Amino acid sequence: xxxxxSPSPYPLPNAGEETTAGLERHPVRAVExxxxxxxxxxxxxxxxxxxxxxxxxxxxxxxxxxRRALGLGGPPGAVTIQYPEDPAVVARRAxxxxxxxxxxxxxxxxxACMMCxxxxxxxxxxxxxxxxxxxxxxxxxxxxxxxxxxxxFCGYCVEACPVDAIRMDTGEVTLSALSREELLWTMPELLGxxxxxxxxxxxxxxxxxxxxxxxx
Ligand code: SF4
Ligand code: SF4
Numbered sequence: 001x002x003x004x005x006s007p008s009p010y011p012l013p014n015a016g017e018e019t020t021a022g023l024e025r026h027p028v029r030a031v032e033x034x035x036x037x038x039x040x041x042x043x044x045x046x047x048x049x050x051x052x053x054x055x056x057x058x059x060x061x062x063x064x065x066x067r068r069a070l071g072l073g074g075p076p077g078a079v080t081i082q083y084p085e086d087p088a089v090v091a092r093r094a095x096x097x098x099x100x101x102x103x104x105x106x107x108x109x110x111x112a113c114m115m116c117x118x119x120x121x122x123x124x125x126x127x128x129x130x131x132x133x134x135x136x137x138x139x140x141x142x143x144x145x146x147x148x149x150x151x152x153f154c155g156y157c158v159e160a161c162p163v164d165a166i167r168m169d170t171g172e173v174t175l176s177a178l179s180r181e182e183l184l185w186t187m188p189e190l191l192g193x194x195x196x197x198x199x200x201x202x203x204x205x206x207x208x209x210x211x212x213x214x215x216x
Contacts (some may be wrong), residue, residue: 014060023180025123026150072194088173095155095171098146100190101165108191109165112139114158116166124150125157140186149183 039045057078064077073084080122083091090096112129130142177183188194 013156022146023184026125026147075158084174085208090171090173094173095153095158095168097148097170097175098151098157098166098168098185098190099170099192100144101167102191107134108141108144109163110144111137111163111165112141113162114210115160119156119160121148121154121156122152124148144187144190146185146190147180147183148185149177149180150194 061077064075067074068076103109111129111132112127114127114129117125117127124147126143126145126147128142129139132138132140135142153168155168157166174185182197185196186194189196
């Protein structure tokens with residue numbers, strides 16, 4: 001795993017040249033609220049239906065926890081996490097926020113082959129390529145942008161990358177934001193060269209951002 005922070009032999013793409021093409025390509029769509037039927041307007045029926053679901057979960061989980069406490073096995077009962085006071089628990093192989101990797105000399109591994117952008121089902125990766133001054137590769141990414149507001153965390157981009165330049169192993173799952181722009185991660189941020197903007201949930205910004213807690 002390469003996480004070098006050594007200076008690049010040539011300047012990294014300028015963050016100011018990043019585009020917001022993703023936001024323009026995927027404008028906000030207003031979703032029509034379905035009209036209320038008679039049952040919704042009576043209100044009490046829906047309240048009882050909601051309570052029925054709550055109690056079904058309560059008794060199913062009570063049964064599962066009791067069985068396991070008595071050593072009878074069976075599926076585990078649900079456990080409530082006091083989020084955000086308790087960080088989210090994610091499995092080590094869970095797909096979390098993307099990162100871009102660097103070569104040993106500090107240059108980005110990405111060769112701007114566009115495989116990840118092409119395969120992305122959510123069309124949330126936007127790359128601009130330019131000629132690379134390094135002799136070992138023909139191209140490099142001038143800008144690389146992921147719109148996490150659109151990403152469905154399928155992991156196809158990671159699978160498609162021929163040079164292992166992108167991974168989803170940061171463990172960061174607290175990716176909420178107050179605007180669409182805040183969910184755009186640009187190349188310097190994905191490379192770890194620049195911190196992403198302050199996280200709205202944590203007043204201290206990036207330094208207080210809590211990554212997911214891994215479990216095996
Ligand atoms: S995880 Fe899937 S949806 Fe998200 S950027 Fe990668 S390919 Fe696109
Ligand atoms: S597939 Fe890999 S090398 Fe190709 S553009 Fe995406 S991150 Fe870069």
